[in-house]
Amino acid sequence: MTRIDLHSHSSVSDGTDAPAEVIAYAVAAGLDVLALTDHDTVGGIAEAAEHLPSGFTLVPGMELSCAHEGSSVHLVSYLFDPDSSGLAAELRRVRSDRASRAEEMVAKLQEHGVDVTWERVLEIAGAGVAEYADANTIGRPHLARAVVEAGAARDVQDAFDKWIGSGGPAYASRYAIDPVRAVELVREAGGVCSLAHPGRAEGATNGAVPVELAERMAAAGLGGIEADHPSHNRTQRKFWRGVAADLGVVVTGSSDDHGSLTGRRLGCRTTAPEAFEELTAPATGVPLIVG
Known part of the structure; x- marks a missing residue:
């Protein structure tokens, strides 16, 4: 079959x-x-x-x-x-807003003392720094992996639960x-x-x-x-x-x-x-x- x-x-x-x-x-x-x-x-x-x-x-x-x-x-x-x-x-609007939202969430994580950089998130996503809005689609799992690397969460799910899930301290909405x-x-x-x-x-x-x-x-x-x-x-x-x-x-x-x-x-x-x-x-x- x-x-x-x-x-x-x-x-x-x-x-x-x-x-x-x-x-x-x-x-x-x-x-x-x-x-x-x-x-x-x-x-x-x-x-x-x-x-x-x-x-x-x-x-x-x-x-x-x-x-x-x-x-x-x-x-x-x-x-x-x-x-x-x-x-x-x-799709162009959605992808552009994904990138803007991810940048905003990185800033919020940094405000809460989580050592995550925008450049590292781009590396994880496989995106180019200069043209990230049109590169690989940047999503919260990329941020979550960066949060885990920074030692602020046990794993990706924990990063969502603690930081970037809906209602979390580093959450940001998007289009x-x-x-x-x-x-x-x-x-x-x-x-x-x-x-x-x-x-x-x-x-x-x-x-x-x-x-x-x-x-x-x-x-x-x-x-x-x-x-x-x-x-x-x-x-x-x-x-x-x-x-x-x-x-x-x-x-x-x-x-x-x-x-x-x-x-x-x-x-x-x-x-x-x-x-x-x-x-x-x-x-x-x-x-x-x-x-």
Whole structure:
């Protein structure tokens, strides 16, 4: 049976492994199809595509940062045209604001006596000092790793809990796209999308994406819900599978692997081949890449 993982990250955003290494780990994990979905960028797709073994399929993708009433909502998006004017403009704004936000958080950490420098965060992110706004996507996991290096946290999760998580002393908000508008932008760019880990929405009242929002996203063209995610327990998986059925969208399953940060868990959750076919059928932006 074809094994499909539709959510993974490389060092182009907040994963630890280069795109080529992600492909190697995916092959070693027995996967046949992998979506590389770095945060707000397709910057790793070209490198990944150069290292595909024969018959292996790469799904060009991205995890799009969205926000709803102060909470974080993520949209894993596939096979869109990254040069589509509306989507491209929003992505430039999101990436620029990510960098500004990270700089602000570094300043706050320094005010609290944490010996973290902006230059070190850029090094961890693999970004160039002069052109960081257009370089690799800078995210909080990069700051967290710098905090750990500085001895102010035991590990990345502890850095989030103590310093940079929502409400933490060094937290700063950033620009993100409205989720319904994000679905519309991806569809306008010829892509398709799935609601990422809906049971985990930072800042939400009950920690989850509101079903009412999922309903509006589905009406705008959402194609799937990532019910099978490592952060979801059995009850959450069942609940979101039910929501997907009610809305007439497919259930996707994914590892949301971030390399060593998540234990290189590629393939720990997968998407059924028939669900993958249904999800991607409407896509017209860019094709699948087959080795």
